[in-house]
Amino acid sequence: MITFQSVSFSYPKKKQAAFNNSTFTSTIKGGDCVAIVGANGSGKTTFLKLISGLLSPHKGHAHIGKELKASYLTQLQHYDRIYPLTVFDVVNMAHPIPKLLWKSHTHQQNESTIRALETVNLIDKKNNHISNLSGGEFQRMLFARTLAEDSDIILLDEPFTSIDETTIEILLELMSKITQQFNKTILCICHDLDLAQEYFTHVIHIKEQQPILYTQDEWRLFFSENGGRHAI
Amino acid sequence: MPFNILEIVYQPFVDYGFMRSALAACICLTLSTSILGTFIVFKRMSLMGEALSHGILPGIALAFMVSGLSTLGLTIGGMIAGILVVLLSFRLSSKSNIPEDSSLSAMYIIFLSIGFLLLSSANSGVHLTHILFGNILAVDTDTLLLIVIISVTTLCTMIFLTKPLLYASFDPVLLNLKGYSVTLIQSVFLALVVLNLVAACQAIGTLMALGVMLLPAITSRILATRFKHIILLSVSLGICGNLIGLLISYHFNLSAGPTIVLVLGLFFLSSIFLRPEKQDF
Numbered sequence: 001m002i003t004f005q006s007v008s009f010s011y012p013k014k015k016q017a018a019f020n021n022s023t024f025t026s027t028i029k030g031g032d033c034v035a036i037v038g039a040n041g042s043g044k045t046t047f048l049k050l051i052s053g054l055l056s057p058h059k060g061h062a063h064i065g066k067e068l069k070a071s072y073l074t075q076l077q078h079y080d081r082i083y084p085l086t087v088f089d090v091v092n093m094a095h096p097i098p099k100l101l102w103k104s105h106t107h108q109q110n111e112s113t114i115r116a117l118e119t120v121n122l123i124d125k126k127n128n129h130i131s132n133l134s135g136g137e138f139q140r141m142l143f144a145r146t147l148a149e150d151s152d153i154i155l156l157d158e159p160f161t162s163i164d165e166t167t168i169e170i171l172l173e174l175m176s177k178i179t180q181q182f183n184k185t186i187l188c189i190c191h192d193l194d195l196a197q198e199y200f201t202h203v204i205h206i207k208e209q210q211p212i213l214y215t216q217d218e219w220r221l222f223f224s225e226n227g228g229r230h231a232i
Numbered sequence: 233m234p235f236n237i238l239e240i241v242y243q244p245f246v247d248y249g250f251m252r253s254a255l256a257a258c259i260c261l262t263l264s265t266s267i268l269g270t271f272i273v274f275k276r277m278s279l280m281g282e283a284l285s286h287g288i289l290p291g292i293a294l295a296f297m298v299s300g301l302s303t304l305g306l307t308i309g310g311m312i313a314g315i316l317v318v319l320l321s322f323r324l325s326s327k328s329n330i331p332e333d334s335s336l337s338a339m340y341i342i343f344l345s346i347g348f349l350l351l352s353s354a355n356s357g358v359h360l361t362h363i364l365f366g367n368i369l370a371v372d373t374d375t376l377l378l379i380v381i382i383s384v385t386t387l388c389t390m391i392f393l394t395k396p397l398l399y400a401s402f403d404p405v406l407l408n409l410k411g412y413s414v415t416l417i418q419s420v421f422l423a424l425v426v427l428n429l430v431a432a433c434q435a436i437g438t439l440m441a442l443g444v445m446l447l448p449a450i451t452s453r454i455l456a457t458r459f460k461h462i463i464l465l466s467v468s469l470g471i472c473g474n475l476i477g478l479l480i481s482y483h484f485n486l487s488a489g490p491t492i493v494l495v496l497g498l499f500f501l502s503s504i505f506l507r508p509e510k511q512d513f
Contacts, residue, residue, distance in 0.1 A: 072405050083402050084459045101391045
């Protein structure tokens with residue numbers, strides 16, 4: 001599903017490479033919900049960007065299976081919340097862009113958008129402007145877009161930042177529903193190690209330029225044996 | 233009384249060819265600049281617009297020194313300088329630790345100074361005023377033709393570019409994963425902005441060009457909330473502002489460029505008080 005072989009990558013203005021001849025062996029499959037953990041600057045976002053193709057490695061191979069479709073949701077603060085769009089407009093962006101200015105999406109595409117909004121319980125807000133949404137609702141709207149895209153793998157870059165605990169639980173339940181009911185795979189950068197232990201089926205730990213995959217039980221063992229939070 | 237008002241509005245255009253040319257130039261410019269201006273506001277690129285509108289000056293000045301007030305020469309010179317100011321500022325920013333807006337500000341001030349220096353050394357006060365403030369009432373056939381060509385080119389390109397640009401401004405990552413080149417889309421957009429600023433410069437001058445592009449867009453952003461409405465309102469306000477500005481400048485014998493921009497500015501200030509009470513954003 002994920003290829004990450006002998007990857008070297010560094011950013012132009014940084015002396016230290018984000019990845020240096022790093023290899024990640026993956027047994028991730030459909031229905032898995034994977035947390036990506038690591039210290040600040042360990043390369044979590046870079047890892048997601050490399051496998052999604054948003055960044056190209058200087059050496060090696062990094063990609064998601066060619067037959068699989070991936071969605072990438074950036075951190076919430078990167079979205080312009082006062083952009084003149086409704087919830088429906090944003091979720092409809094999942095579909096191919098109409099070629100000409102006056103062309104609209106097809107009836108089937110609009111129907112799939114409606115179904116996605118129903119799944120995330122935002123159907124009653126479909127005509128609301130995005131500025132009227134709370135952080136959690138905004139994130140649910142973006143989840144709906146990935147459902148309408150019918151992506152096999154959903155990559156989430158810190159979706160819980162600036163979101164209260166109750167809403168995080170709602171989002172986690174939704175993520176669980178997406179993976180189990182629709183057989184999607186979620187890779188989610190997560191700073192909260194308790195959440196990572198409790199709600200995810202696997203954990204990818206990135207340390208010293210090396211991503212390593214753990215099952216939930218393996219991660220718990222590793223976590224307790226290596227001094228808890230100091231393991232990061 | 234109604235007859236007099238009508239006469240005030242249409243008589244100048246019936247009587248004088250230069251007023252008809254000015255109106256045609258204004259409408260063509262407004263159709264394209266208002267749409268581009270809307271995206272500049274959406275993308276929060278007003279500083280970029282400022283930099284481009286002033287950064288084109290040395291190119292125009294050099295072209296003027298080589299080929300006089302040749303429409304094609306001024307256009308090519310302005311285009312090259314505009315693209316150069318953006319490329320140099322991005323290069324400067326990537327090679328140092330300064331943010332892009334700072335390098336852009338630094339570069340456009342340098343370009344503006346070079347432009348002033350070149351124009352003043354050309355020793356022609358009349359032409360300096362012409363380039364800085366333009367003269368929409370003296371638009372010749374060549375300039376009008378250029379404005380029409382640039383306007384039509386912009387509108388035709390925007391038929392294909394509007395939706396990808398909308399996506400690129402809101403979520404460039406999504407567009408990238410759909411297989412579009414965000415860099416290409418933004419480069420084409422910037423090229424259109426430079427082209428339109430160069431055309432606007434020749435009509436109302438380099439100092440006023442950005443006003444025609446941005447003021448209707450900012451005003452419509454305050455008054456409307458849906459994407460389509462913002463664009464339509466921006467074009468309508470642009471056309472109204474240009475028409476009213478032209479008529480005021482004609483009847484009160486004022487400089488046309490600044491009058492048009494002031495009318496558009498008045499629309500902007502009024503919109504603050506006229507905006508809907510319960511605004512969605």
